[in-house]
Amino acid sequence: MAVYAIGRTIRAAREKAGLSQQALCEGICSLPTLSKIENGVQNPSRKTLQYISERLGIDLELFNVPVSDVEAQK
Numbered sequence: 001m002a003v004y005a006i007g008r009t010i011r012a013a014r015e016k017a018g019l020s021q022q023a024l025c026e027g028i029c030s031l032p033t034l035s036k037i038e039n040g041v042q043n044p045s046r047k048t049l050q051y052i053s054e055r056l057g058i059d060l061e062l063f064n065v066p067v068s069d070v071e072a073q074k
Contacts (some may be wrong), residue, residue, distance in 0.1 A: 006049070006063055007038040013056045014038075024055060 014024050025034040028051040029044070036042035044052065053060045 005040065006043060007040045009063065010034075010044075010052060010056075011038040013058050017056055019056075024052065028052060028055070 014021070021031055021034050021038070025031055028034075029037075029048050033042065033044075033048075037044050037048075049063060050060055053063070
């Protein structure tokens with residue numbers, strides 16, 4: 001199973017912003033989808049990632065950081 005590190009970044013930004021998962025995903029994706037993204041089970045589409053980054057007020061380029069295989073296992 002692939003593990004996507006992008007979810008950890010989204011979760012950290014969401015928690016820093018004081019948003020619940022429900023508040024973040026409203027109008028963007030379903031709650032189960034956001035949960036899967038944050039838990040590294042599913043990677044968001046480019047459009048979903050764009051909407052999430054806008055709602056969180058973070059630069060979309062933050063997600064273009066390469067992750068090593070070791071980091072992906074955490």
